[in-house]
Amino acid sequence: MRARTIRSPALRFAAAVLAMVGCANQLEAEWQLTRFRILGVELDHPEAHRADSATGRPGDMVTARLVYANPQSQSVSILWQVCTSRSATNPCLGSVIPPMGGERISFRIPENITTLDDDGRPIISIFGVVCAGGEIRLPNSSNPMPSCAPEDTAVGFYFTRSIQIVPDRPPHPPNEPNQNPVLVALRFNSQEISEALPPSVPRCANNREGVVRPNCPRYAIELTFGPQSREHYWRFDPSRPAGQQIRRDTEEMEVIYFVDHGGWLAGAERGDNSSFPWSRMRNEFIAPATGDVVNLYVTVFDGRGGFTWARRQIRLTD
Secondary structure (H helix, E strand, C coil): CEEEEECCCECCCHHHHHHCCCCCCCCCCCCECCCCEEEEEEECCCEECCCECCCCECCCEEEEEEEEECCCCCCEEEEEEEEEECCCCCCCEEECCCCEECCEEEEECCCCCCCECCCCCEEEEEEEEEEECCEEECCCCCCCCCEEECCCCCEEEEEEEEEEECCCCCCCCCCCCCCCCCEEEEEECCEECCCCCCCEEECCCCCECCECCCCCCCEEEEEEECCCCCCEEEEECCCCCCCCCEEEEECCCEEEEEECCCEEECECEEECECCECCCCCCEEEECCCCCCEEEEEEEEECCCCCEEEEEEEEEEEC
16 A cells, blocks of 8 residues: 655546655654554455356455544545556546545455556556545536645645455465454553553653653553464465475565654564564553653554554553
């Protein structure tokens, strides 16, 4: 999933959406949530079956949800488009649905899909535009492009996401359709963080936003994943000799931690690797000097299109 920021009176959609580039909050650390931020697009089917007219099989019904942080509680307007093909000048052709609004959309995977990924597999492409602090104005006779209003205060973003299609003739041996990782528990100092009863920690007077002070207390945060996570699958490896290019592999999880106050001892990203393939993604949180509540977001990616996330709170005391 990709997200970009646009400060412009007109937000190109469909044909020009990929040309809209920018950079959000360059002076902030990646994990700092001080303003609106897109965190991901969650799909209930990151890999789906297309329709098959020969057998009468309908395509899978897919629901997509935009996941974002909105610490300033701005109004949010979203516009989606789902595409089955593209050309050299238009990245979104063969729309599955008319442009739709809302945080979630649902659609059925059609049969005719011509867009391919780098490995030659068919994909469905999702494009979206978001206005934070304003509304999306649809194209009209005087303005052929969607726009974000009011122009002086609203900030526009675009995002893209792909859905891989289960191949009609799968490689040998075939893979099961990819599933999203399952986050079973999020622990704070070995105790599971409850949405109803968040943990409480004292503020650290020596800390200031964006700068982690070593003399502040550290609080361990760890994740536990369910058996559906870190799936085994077969993949094509062109670097191996002919006849040995289909190899068994295991998903490697990547986690990014976000907070709107406080910080992390050593960055926000954690991931599996060959030397420690079953990491609990441990990180260490440092409380801020001010505030009453810390909003904690965790995003999890499996490297094959699977994505999940969680949001919790940490209360601050004197």
